[in-house]
Amino acid sequence: MVQTGSGLPRSWHQFQNAFGLAVDSIRGHKLRSFLTLLGVIIGVASVIMVGAAIAGLSVYAEESTAKAFGSESFLVAQIAATGRLSRREYFDKVKRNKPIRTADARFVESINGDSVLYSPYRNHSSDVKRDNMICEDTSVLGAAADLAGIRDIEVVDGRFFTQQEDRSRAYVAVIGETLRTTLFPGDASPLNELIRIEGVEFTVIGVQEKLGSAFGRDQDKSVYIPISAFDRLYGPGNGFALFGRPKPGSGLSLQDALDLTRVSLRNRFHARPGEADNFDTLTPDAIRGFIDQLLSLVAAIVVPVTCISLVVGGIVIMNIMLVSVTERTREIGIRKALGARREDIMMQVLIEAVVLAFLGGAAGVGLGAIVTALLGVAFGLSLHITLGYVVLSLAVSSIVGVASGWYPAARAAKLDPVVALRAE
Numbered sequence: 001m002v003q004t005g006s007g008l009p010r011s012w013h014q015f016q017n018a019f020g021l022a023v024d025s026i027r028g029h030k031l032r033s034f035l036t037l038l039g040v041i042i043g044v045a046s047v048i049m050v051g052a053a054i055a056g057l058s059v060y061a062e063e064s065t066a067k068a069f070g071s072e073s074f075l076v077a078q079i080a081a082t083g084r085l086s087r088r089e090y091f092d093k094v095k096r097n098k099p100i101r102t103a104d105a106r107f108v109e110s111i112n113g114d115s116v117l118y119s120p121y122r123n124h125s126s127d128v129k130r131d132n133m134i135c136e137d138t139s140v141l142g143a144a145a146d147l148a149g150i151r152d153i154e155v156v157d158g159r160f161f162t163q164q165e166d167r168s169r170a171y172v173a174v175i176g177e178t179l180r181t182t183l184f185p186g187d188a189s190p191l192n193e194l195i196r197i198e199g200v201e202f203t204v205i206g207v208q209e210k211l212g213s214a215f216g217r218d219q220d221k222s223v224y225i226p227i228s229a230f231d232r233l234y235g236p237g238n239g240f241a242l243f244g245r246p247k248p249g250s251g252l253s254l255q256d257a258l259d260l261t262r263v264s265l266r267n268r269f270h271a272r273p274g275e276a277d278n279f280d281t282l283t284p285d286a287i288r289g290f291i292d293q294l295l296s297l298v299a300a301i302v303v304p305v306t307c308i309s310l311v312v313g314g315i316v317i318m319n320i321m322l323v324s325v326t327e328r329t330r331e332i333g334i335r336k337a338l339g340a341r342r343e344d345i346m347m348q349v350l351i352e353a354v355v356l357a358f359l360g361g362a363a364g365v366g367l368g369a370i371v372t373a374l375l376g377v378a379f380g381l382s383l384h385i386t387l388g389y390v391v392l393s394l395a396v397s398s399i400v401g402v403a404s405g406w407y408p409a410a411r412a413a414k415l416d417p418v419v420a421l422r423a424e
Helices: 001-027 028-067 086-098 102-112 163-167 178-184 227-234 254-268 284-327 329-337 341-380 385-415 417-422
Strands: 075-076 116-130 132-143 153-158 172-175 194-197 201-206 223-226 241-246 280-282
Touching: 001 028, 001 341, 001 385, 028 284, 028 341, 028 385, 075 254, 102 116, 102 241, 102 254, 116 227, 116 254, 132 153, 132 178, 132 227, 163 227, 172 178, 172 194, 178 223, 194 223, 201 223, 223 227, 241 254, 254 280, 284 329, 284 341, 284 385, 329 341, 341 385
Parallel strands: 132 223, 172 201
Antiparallel strands: 075 241, 075 280, 116 132, 116 194, 116 241, 153 201, 172 223, 194 201
């Protein structure tokens, strides 16, 4: 018991002594230490920036999904998510699933209309004109008046069209910001002005708030018109998507409203008990889950590749520590002759390597944070530094320090004191 009690203070004293010698050695060779750590600094900074970009993409995707899809809405369609389907899966769904048509939407609304808001949704790409100005490849979106509430569409100038305008097939339009700046340059309000879609004149009654781009697509290059007017322009088509959302005050959650809709459609399309739905559904959570899977895949590939530079930095540290052991051979011999044990010598060299790597990791975190902040400000990017990647960077750099210092430390500990004292 006495030996255990006295061993702990001695070990702590040896650690303090080894740490002090390591810090003194680093201070004595500032330039060499800095150049040694460049690989670790750059590697850690790269991990931090990659992590910030991935986290920023996740936040950006969530915000874009909320703007484009609505935070509490769901969608029902014959095929709701072509981006996640293989070619075979797509054609299987085309054969099995039923298209949603006007009669189907009215059936669902007649059953659930007291507690769930519904709106058909169709889109078509077309040129929109005003006098001699044109906005090419604009998304013309046909919907019911309730879509504004379902998808949280904000109108900053004017208003959204009403149910009466939809029923009367009125040629009215709510335009996006890109359409406004292209067809109505200057500060004048476009309200009550005329635009032409497929040669038909529409009266502008509202301007949607600016949404920006989402995954490379300009969300402001769009125009909303009543679904009845859309059908007059492009015909009834082969079905449409049906957006839905619980009515405010209904007490239903998004999943509750979706379940009611599914039950109604299964009844409408005569789906048998136990069979899969013969239609597709899509929710914001499903979109975010798909995006998170993609980002996780990117992280699983990119982060390990980025960490390779840390391995390179560790090799440099090992090389410098071998040089340091060679330079201090005589010093090690003197310490051994004065009673230093093998573990004391090993601890000194190992601690120096770990301190080097940890300092490089800390400097890399600082550099990564600075560069991330500058890139975010300069390019308007949404970059978020997360604690997980900071901990990962520091942990990896410390492990690199232990791994790269172990061999030089073991080599130093094995030196024969007589041979070491003869070294020049």
